[in-house]
Each structure stands twice: as C-alpha cells, then as structure tokens.
Amino acid sequence: MDKTQALLYLALTLFALGLCGVVIRRNLLVMLMSMELMLNGVNLSLVTFANQMGAAEGAVLVFLIFVVATAEIAIAIPIVLLLARRRRTLDADAFVDLRG
Amino acid sequence: MSELVAIALAPLAGFLLNGLLATRLVPRPYGHRFVTLVGCGLPILSFVLTLIAFGELRAGGYAPLSETVYTWIAIDGAPFEIAFWFDRLTAVMALIVTGVGSLIHVYSVGYMKDDEGYARYFAYLNLFLFFMLMLVLGRSLLVLFVGWEGVGLASYLLIGFWFADPEKAAAGKKAFIVNRIGDAGFLLGMFVLYTALGTLDMDRINAAFMATPGPAVSATLVGVLLFIGATGKSAQIPLYVWLPDAMAGPTPVSALIHAATMVTAGVYMVARMSGIYTHAEGASQLIAWVGVLTAFFAATIAVAQTDIKKVLAYSTVSQLGFMFLAAGVGAYGVAVFHLYTHAFFKACLFLGAGSVIHALSGEQDIRKMGGLARKIPITFVTFAIATAAIAGLPPLAGFFSKDEILWFAYASERGGSFWLLAIAALTALMTAFYMFRLLWLTFFGESRLDAHAAAHVHESPLSMTGVLVVLAVLSAIGGFLSIPHVLEPMLPLPGIIAQRSGAHLPIVIMSVALGLAGLLGAWWMFGGRAERAKAFGAKVAGVRRVLEGKYFVDELYDLLIGRPLLWISEHVFLRLGDRTLIDGTLNGLAGLAQRTAGVMGRLQTGHLHFYALLALAGLLGALAWGWHHG
Numbered sequence: 001m002d003k004t005q006a007l008l009y010l011a012l013t014l015f016a017l018g019l020c021g022v023v024i025r026r027n028l029l030v031m032l033m034s035m036e037l038m039l040n041g042v043n044l045s046l047v048t049f050a051n052q053m054g055a056a057e058g059a060v061l062v063f064l065i066f067v068v069a070t071a072e073i074a075i076a077i078p079i080v081l082l083l084a085r086r087r088r089t090l091d092a093d094a095f096v097d098l099r100g
Numbered sequence: 101m102s103e104l105v106a107i108a109l110a111p112l113a114g115f116l117l118n119g120l121l122a123t124r125l126v127p128r129p130y131g132h133r134f135v136t137l138v139g140c141g142l143p144i145l146s147f148v149l150t151l152i153a154f155g156e157l158r159a160g161g162y163a164p165l166s167e168t169v170y171t172w173i174a175i176d177g178a179p180f181e182i183a184f185w186f187d188r189l190t191a192v193m194a195l196i197v198t199g200v201g202s203l204i205h206v207y208s209v210g211y212m213k214d215d216e217g218y219a220r221y222f223a224y225l226n227l228f229l230f231f232m233l234m235l236v237l238g239r240s241l242l243v244l245f246v247g248w249e250g251v252g253l254a255s256y257l258l259i260g261f262w263f264a265d266p267e268k269a270a271a272g273k274k275a276f277i278v279n280r281i282g283d284a285g286f287l288l289g290m291f292v293l294y295t296a297l298g299t300l301d302m303d304r305i306n307a308a309f310m311a312t313p314g315p316a317v318s319a320t321l322v323g324v325l326l327f328i329g330a331t332g333k334s335a336q337i338p339l340y341v342w343l344p345d346a347m348a349g350p351t352p353v354s355a356l357i358h359a360a361t362m363v364t365a366g367v368y369m370v371a372r373m374s375g376i377y378t379h380a381e382g383a384s385q386l387i388a389w390v391g392v393l394t395a396f397f398a399a400t401i402a403v404a405q406t407d408i409k410k411v412l413a414y415s416t417v418s419q420l421g422f423m424f425l426a427a428g429v430g431a432y433g434v435a436v437f438h439l440y441t442h443a444f445f446k447a448c449l450f451l452g453a454g455s456v457i458h459a460l461s462g463e464q465d466i467r468k469m470g471g472l473a474r475k476i477p478i479t480f481v482t483f484a485i486a487t488a489a490i491a492g493l494p495p496l497a498g499f500f501s502k503d504e505i506l507w508f509a510y511a512s513e514r515g516g517s518f519w520l521l522a523i524a525a526l527t528a529l530m531t532a533f534y535m536f537r538l539l540w541l542t543f544f545g546e547s548r549l550d551a552h553a554a555a556h557v558h559e560s561p562l563s564m565t566g567v568l569v570v571l572a573v574l575s576a577i578g579g580f581l582s583i584p585h586v587l588e589p590m591l592p593l594p595g596i597i598a599q600r601s602g603a604h605l606p607i608v609i610m611s612v613a614l615g616l617a618g619l620l621g622a623w624w625m626f627g628g629r630a631e632r633a634k635a636f637g638a639k640v641a642g643v644r645r646v647l648e649g650k651y652f653v654d655e656l657y658d659l660l661i662g663r664p665l666l667w668i669s670e671h672v673f674l675r676l677g678d679r680t681l682i683d684g685t686l687n688g689l690a691g692l693a694q695r696t697a698g699v700m701g702r703l704q705t706g707h708l709h710f711y712a713l714l715a716l717a718g719l720l721g722a723l724a725w726g727w728h729h730g
Contacts, residue, residue, distance in 0.1 A: 022712045031708070096706030 007048040015041030028080045028090045032073065039069050103149045103156075104167045104184040107194065108233040110149065114142035114226035122219030132218065139222030140205045143229055147198035154191045162188060162589065164303070166239060178298055185239035185303065188590045192436060192583060193236040193368055196443045197361050201229050203567045204356040207451050210563035211352055211458060221261065221350065228254035232361055236368065241290050241300040244369065248286070248333065251362045252279045258357060259349040271348035278342040282332015289325030292317060306375025319376050323383030326373060327390075330366025335417050336424060337394045341654055343417055347409040351454030354409060359416045359450050360443040367423040367439050371432040374591055378430065385515050388428025392509070392523045395421025397651065399530040403537070404647035407464050408453045411538050415490070416446060418531060425524060426505045430514035430594035433584030434504045441497035444578050445489040448571035452483035455560045455568065456542060460553045466538065471547035475557045478565040480543050482572035487539045489575040491532035492615040500579035502528060503611045507604055513595040521607075525614060532618020540626040 001009075014037055021034025043062045050058025080090070087094050117138045125131035157165060164187035173180045186194070205225060212221050231254055235247025252275075260272030294300055296317035297308050308315045330336070335343035346358045357363070370377060370387065377384050395418045402414035419442050426435035457464055459476050473480040489496035492503065506528065510521035547554065559565065584593060625633050637644055646652070703714075 019716060023709055023716060026709070092708040095708070099704060099706035 004048055004052050008045060011041045011045035011048065013041070014038070014044060017041075026092050028083070028092050031092065032076055032080065036069065036073070039065060102165075102167050103153050104165060104186055104237060105169055107146050107149045107153065107198070108184070108230060108237055110142040110146040111226040111229035111233065114138050115223050115230060118219050118226065119223035122223060125219065135219045135222055136209050139219075139226060140202070140209065142226060143198060143202045143205050146229065146233070147195075147202045150191075150194045150198045153186055154195065157186060157188075157191055164190075172242075180242055180300065181240065182243060183239040183301070184237040184243075186237065188587050189368075189371060189436065190236055192440060192587065194233065196440055197229070197232050197236055200360045200443050200447050200571075201232070201356060203570060204352050204360075204447065204451070207355075207454075207564050207567040208350075208352040210561040211454055212350060213561075215350075217261065221258075224254055224257045224261070225353070225356070228258065228357060228362070232365075235365055239301055239303065241293065241302055241305070244302070244372075245286065245290065248329070248365060248369075249283065251357070251365065252276060252283075252333070255279075255346070255357050255362055258353040259346045261349055261353070265348075268348040271342075271345040275342040275346050278339050279332045282329045282339050284328075285325045285332075286329025289322050289329065292322050292325065302372055306373065309375040309379050314379060319380035320382040323373075323376050323380035324386060326369065326376070327366075327383060327387055330369055330424075331390065332366075333369075334363050334366030334420050334424070335394075336366070336390050336421065337397070340394060340398065340417050341657065344410055344413040344650070347407075347413050351409065351450060351457060354413070355447045355450030355454070358413065359446040363416065363420060364423070364439045364443070367420065367427060367435050370424070370427045371436050371591060374432045377427070377432075381515075384428050384430065386428070387424050388509070388515055388520060391421045391424025391426075391428055392520050392527070393421070394418070395425065395527045396523050396530075399527045399534065401647055401650050402534045403530060404644055406467050406648075408456065408466050408469075408538065408542065409450075409464055411466070411534060412446070412449055412453060415449075415531065415535065418527060419446065419490070422502065422505050422524065422527070425509055425520065429508050429512035429516050429520070431504070431508040431512060431584070432591040433587040433593055434501065434508055436587060436591070437583035438501035438505060440583050441489070441501045441575070441578050444571055445486040445496075445498055445575040448482055448486035448568060448575050449490065451564070451568055451571065452479050452486065455479040455564055456483075458560050458564070459557050460549065461556050463550070463553050466541040468548050468550060468553070469542045470545045470549070471543070472557070473543040476559045478559060479568060482565075482568040483543070484539060485572040486575045487535045488615075491535050491618055492528060492611055493532075493619070494612055495576075495579065497575050497577070497579035499611070499615070500582075503608055504584065506611055507607050508594065510607060511596045511600040511603060513597055516594075516597060516600070525610060528611065529614040529618050532615045533621050534618075536619050536622030537626055540622055544627065 018034045018036070018038030018041060021037065022031050025031055025034065043065055046058040046062050046065075050056065083095060084090050118135055122135065125134055153165065157163075164185055166183060166185050168181045168183040171179045171181050205222070208221065208225065212218055215221060228251055231247045231250025233247070235244050235251060238244040238247060256272045256276040259275050260269045263269045263272075290300060293305060296315050297305060299305065309319060332339045343358060343363065347354055349358075377387070398414045398417035398421060402411050402418065405411045405414060419438070423435045423438050423442070426432075426438060455476065456469070456472065456479060459472070459479070460469065463469070485496065489498040492499045506521060506524055508516060509524050510516050510518065549557070584591075625636065649655075
C-alpha cells in the first residue's frame with residue numbers, strides 16, 4: 001500500500017466517521033464537529049490527488065473549502081446557541097416543530 | 101379641421117362635458133343651467149355647421165366634400181381611414197339628424213326638468229347624436245359601423261335610462277341583443293366586401309359594382325347580409341321585436357332614436373349602398389317583401405294596442421316597412437323622402453304623446469284618456485296635424501312620400517307588382533284608421549281620466565309646445581321639398597313599366613281615398629257611443645286577442661330560441677361544462693396534490709438524524725448506481 005492509497009483510506013475513514021457522527025449523535029455541537037470532520041476528509045482527499053497529479057488546483061480548492069467551512073460554522077454556532085438558550089438543551093430531537 | 105369634423109365632434113364635446121362634470125355640477129345653483137346650455141347648445145351648433153357644410157356643397161356644384169381625419173389601421177398597405185364624406189344624401193340625413201335632434205333636445209329641457217338624472221340624460225343624448233353623425237358622415241363602411249354600434253349603445257343606455265325598474269333595464273338589454281343578431285349579418289357582409297374589393301369606402305364599393313365587369317362577388321349575397329343588419333337596426337321582420345319594448349325609455353328618446361333617426365339607419369344604409377342593390381335583383385325583392393309585410397303586420401298590431409306609445413311604436417315599424425318597400429323597388433330617393441317626412445310627423449306624434457303623458461302625470465293607457473282636446477289645445481292641434489300627415493291626407497308631408505311609395509311599388513321596372521301595391525294600400529288604410537283611432541280616444545269623447553290625473557291636467561311649458569308647433573309646421577309643409585328630385589342626380593329613380601304609366605293619377609286618388617276612409621272608419625267606430633267599438637270588439641274577440649298579444653311573436657321566440665338556449669346553458673354549459681369538466685378537473689388536481697402531500701408529509705419527521713440518514717441513503721444509492729452503470 002503506497003502513500004497515496006493510505007492517505008485516501010484515511011480520508012475515507014475521516015469522512016465515514018464524520019457521517020456516522022452526524023447520523024448517530026444527538027448533540028448539535030457534536031454533529032457540527034462531525035460535519036467539520038467530513039469536510040476535512042474531503043480536503044485530505046483533494047490534497048492527496050493534487051499531490052499525485054502534480055497539479056496545484058486541488059490544493060487551492062482546499063483553501064476555498066476552509067473559507068466556506070469557517071463561514072458556515074460562524075453562522076451555525078450562533079444558531080445552535082440561540083436554540084440552546086431557548087430550549088435549554090442541545091438535543092437535536094428536541095427541535096421537531098417542522099414535523100409534517 | 102373643417103366643419104365636417106366639427107359637426108360630429110360638437111355633440112361629443114357635449115357628452116364629455118356633461119358626462120364628466122354632471123355629478124359635480126347638478127347640486128349647484130348654476131349646474132342645471134350649465135347642463136341645459138351645453139346639452140342643447142352643442143347640437144344646435146352642430147346643426148348650424150351642417151347648414152354651412154350644405155352651403156359649401158351647393159356652392160361647389162354638389163361635388164362631394166371629403167375629409168380624412170387620420171389613418172386608423174393599415175393592413176398590407178390598404179389603409180382604414182377615419183374619413184368623412186358629405187354629399188347630397190349625407191346632407192339630407194345630417195340635416196334631419198341635427199335639426200330634429202336639436203328640436204328634441206330643446207323639448208327634453210321641459211320634459212326631463214325634474215328628473216334627477218337630468219345631466220346624465222343630456223350626456224347620453226349628445227353621445228347618441230355623435231354616433232349618429234359618425235354613421236351618417238362616414239365614408240367607409242367601417243366608420244358607419246362604428247356609428248351603427250355606437251347608436252346601439254346610446255339606445256341601450258337611454259331605453260334603460262330608468263334602470264331601477266327591472267322591466268325597463270330588460271327592455272334595454274333586449275334591444276341590444278336583438279341588434280347584435282343583425283350586426284352579425286352586417287359584419288359578414290363587410291368581410292365579404294373587403295375580401296372581394298380590398299376597400300370598405302362606400303363610394304369605391306358603389307363604383308366597383310357599377311363598373312363592367314363587376315367585382316367577383318355576388319351582389320345578392322352582400323346585399324342580403326347587409327340587409328340582415330338593417331332588419332335589426334330598423335326593426336323589420338324578423339328582428340322588429342325590440343322596438344316596441346324600447347318605449348320604456350323617456351318619450352323624447354323614443355321620438356329621437358326610435359322614430360326619427362336611429363331606426364332609419366338601415367334605410368340610409370340601403371340607399372347609400374344603392375350601387376350594390378341596383379345589381380342585386382334577389383336582395384331587392386327580399387327587401388321589398390320584408391318591408392311590405394312588416395308594414396302590414398305592424399299596422400294590424402297597432403290597431404289593437406292600448407298604450408299610446410306602443411301604438412306609435414308599431415306605427416314606426418310599419419312606416420319603416422314602407423321605406424324598405426320603396427328601397428326594394430329601386431326608388432331609393434323615395435325611401436329617403438319618406439324617411440324625411442316621417443322624421444317630422446313621427447317626432448311630432450311622439451313628442452305630442454310625451455306632452456299628453458306629461459299632462460296626465462304619467463298615464464299612458466288611451467282607455468283612461470279622452471276629452472283632452474280642450475284642456476291641452478296646442479298639443480291637440482299639433483298632434484292632429486301630424487296624424488293627418490301620417491295618414492296621407494293632402495297636402496301634408498306624408499301624402500307626398502306615401503303616394504310616391506305606392507306608385508313605385510306598383511309601377512317600378514325593378515320589381516313593382518300589383519300585390520306589393522295591394523298590401524301597401526291596405527296598410528295605408530289601416531295606418532289612417534289606427535292613427536285616427538288614437539286621436540279620437542285621446543282627445544275626443546268623454547273624459548275617462550282618473551280623478552287624480554284629472555285634477556292635474558295642464559298644458560306643457562313653452563319649450564315643449566314650441567317644439568311641437570315647429571314640428572307640426574314641418575309635417576304640414578315638408579312634403580313640398582321634393583327630396584327624390586334633390587337626390588336624383590345621385591340616386592336615380594327606377595324606370596316605369598310602360599303599360600302602367602297611366603296609373604299614377606288613380607293611385608293618387610286611391611291614396612287620398614284610403615286616408616279619408618281610415619278617418620271616417622275611426623270616426624264611425626270611436627266618434628259615437630262607446631258601445632259601438634265594444635260590440636265590434638266582442639264580435640271579433642279571437643282576432644282581437646291575437647292582435648293585442650302581438651301575434652305572440654315574443655312568446656314564440658321565447659319558446660323556439662330563448663328556452664332551448666336556457667336549457668343548453670343550464671344543462672350543457674353550466675352543469676356538464678362548467679361544473680363537471682372545468683371545476684371537476686381543477687378540484688381533482690387540487691385533491692390529488694393534497695392526497696400526495698398527505699403521504700409525502702409523513703417523511704418530514706422533523707428529526708435531523710432522519711434527514712441525515714436519508715441523505716446518506718441517497719449518497720450510497722448514487723454511488724451504487726454509479727458503480728453499477730459506470
């Protein structure tokens with residue numbers, strides 16, 4: 001198993017862990033962290049491919065994702081804080097008001 | 101801008117001024133005067149302008165004046181122009197319309213004095229005059245048609261003037277709808293003409309039909325289609341039913357629109373399109389026969405009516421029939437001549453009837469009149485003169501025109517026949533009879549008034565009686581101006597069948613004799629004891645019931661057309677079409693969406709994890725699909 005392959009497996013693991021975290025955990029903050037994990041799994045795969053192809057585009061794209069992820073988390077955390085202040089809980093299942 | 105445009109625009113200005121400002125002005129002290137000034141002043145201005153235009157026409161050796169105002173539409177380079185045209189025929193018509201129109205406006209000042217819709221009334225009346233002048237002055241059939249529809253609109257508005265009464269509002273609707281049927285024919289005629297000739301200018305159409313070889317379109321087809329329009333507007337069989345109902349409007353309106361001017365539009369149109377009808381034997385025969393039969397049947401109905409305005413309404417239908425008879429045998433000038441004399445005496449009769457109704461505080465039933473001659477003498481004298489004129493007693497106006505019609509109905513080379521003369525003569529006799537019957541029942545004999553009405557009988561104000569006197573004088577002397585002679589260079593009279601040329605004097609004598617016979621018959625029946633008329637009425641009770649019921653034509657139309665239409669509307673269009681198909685489709689689609697949403701909505705659990713799981717499942721599914729098909 002060469003380095004590229006190993007790194008890709010690592011990226012997959014990160015992504016899968018994140019996904020499991022989002023699906024399984026109920027704590028909103030943990031869910032957000034899991035999403036970051038997924039993003040970083042993707043980032044890692046981008047960097048790996050960029051390295052393999054010897055092209056800079058993949059690495060540049062990673063910076064873009066960093067920016068987007070930061071912006072996303074900057075909005076998501078205050079929302080979670082507001083929700084938590086209202087209901088005094090971080091349990092995602094407490095917010096089911098849009099049930100069909 | 102020459103005076104031709106101004107003639108038409110003056111009444112329009114009156115309509116706009118009174119129509120827009122009326123509600124603001126009327127409550128103020130000077131408002132009433134302003135409305136009167138505008139409402140009467142502008143039609144009179146229009147009349148003066150028409151006289152000026154007529155002077156110009158004469159000075160120019162009767163070469164038609166023409167003026168294009170602007171191009172309305174241009175299709176493939178062929179323009180539809182708003183253009184005015186002023187020749188001998190237009191001059192006669194425009195003078196009648198503005199002259200008689202102005203008189204009736206003045207009369208209305210007294211008649212409508214206390215009506216709360218005073219300003220609205222004058223606005224509508226001016227609007228009517230504007231459209232009527234468009235109709236008469238238009239060079240193209242299209243402009244004529246705009247006027248034709250416009251006078252229909254004004255007629256509708258004025259018939260339903262007292263719209264709070266459902267019966268009167270319904271009469272307005274009936275007039276409008278019946279006219280629409282005729283207009284469909286008229287439109288088809290216009291389409292055919294435009295397709296064949298590429299123009300709707302009436303002078304060009306006439307020229308095209310007069311030329312050899314003529315255009316590649318059947319003159320009879322066009323003639324019949326246009327005549328269908330005329331049967332609607334001019335109240336001929338089978339579309340005459342709206343005119344008697346139109347009497348629901350104020351009486352001056354009946355005089356102006358439903359006697360003197362608008363209803364003669366069909367006669368004018370046939371005379372104006374004489375180039376077509378000269379070459380349409382079949383259509384001309386049809387016109388002559390429809391005219392004479394309408395004249396006859398309307399006269400029989402008029403004999404049995406008891407409402408003073410209904411008698412006059414059927415009389416109008418009958419006289420219009422006479423005009424079409426003349427037009428049908430090719431004597432267009434004579435038709436216009438009768439139109440011209442009829443405008444005077446019928447306007448006088450209607451306005452006289454209005455004066456009677458005014459005097460009796462709204463009573464219209466001649467069975468409740470009688471003995472009014474002494475109480476309202478001016479109305480009586482003018483009414484009597486007009487009655488004698490319509491009955492055809494010499495030397496009054498009606499004698500000249502009716503005599504000419506009878507003569508050409510018999511002797512014209514273009515379809516004159518003994519039977520036309522016979523029916524027309526019988527009709528003339530009945531005309532004299534029912535008119536003198538009306539005169540007797542209204543003005544002579546014992547008073548049969550209600551106590552309430554009797555206490556208030558009064559002669560009308562000067563604005564009304566003055567107009568009556570002017571019209572009575574015109575009814576008396578109008579016949580000495582020989583309109584057929586004036587129009588002859590433009591509308592030549594038909595040739596006379598050689599072996600009948602000696603019959604003119606006998607027909608003149610017969611015509612006078614018929615008028616006198618009608619007079620004597622009415623005097624014998626209604627001049628003496630009231631029992632005589634009653635006994636006679638009882639003897640012919642069956643006939644009388646049919647005539648009083650107007651041959652039950654309204655009921656027949658209702659049964660044959662009205663009810664089936666209602667049935668189809670109710671069952672096919674409303675229940676099947678509207679409720680089942682359209683509503684059903686829409687409600688079905690909405691229901692489907694609702695039910696689907698009910699099912700799909702269950703997926704929206706609100707649990708974030710569930711959504712994430714679904715996203716995961718989707719992702720895995722997409723991957724699997726990509727794997728499988730990649």
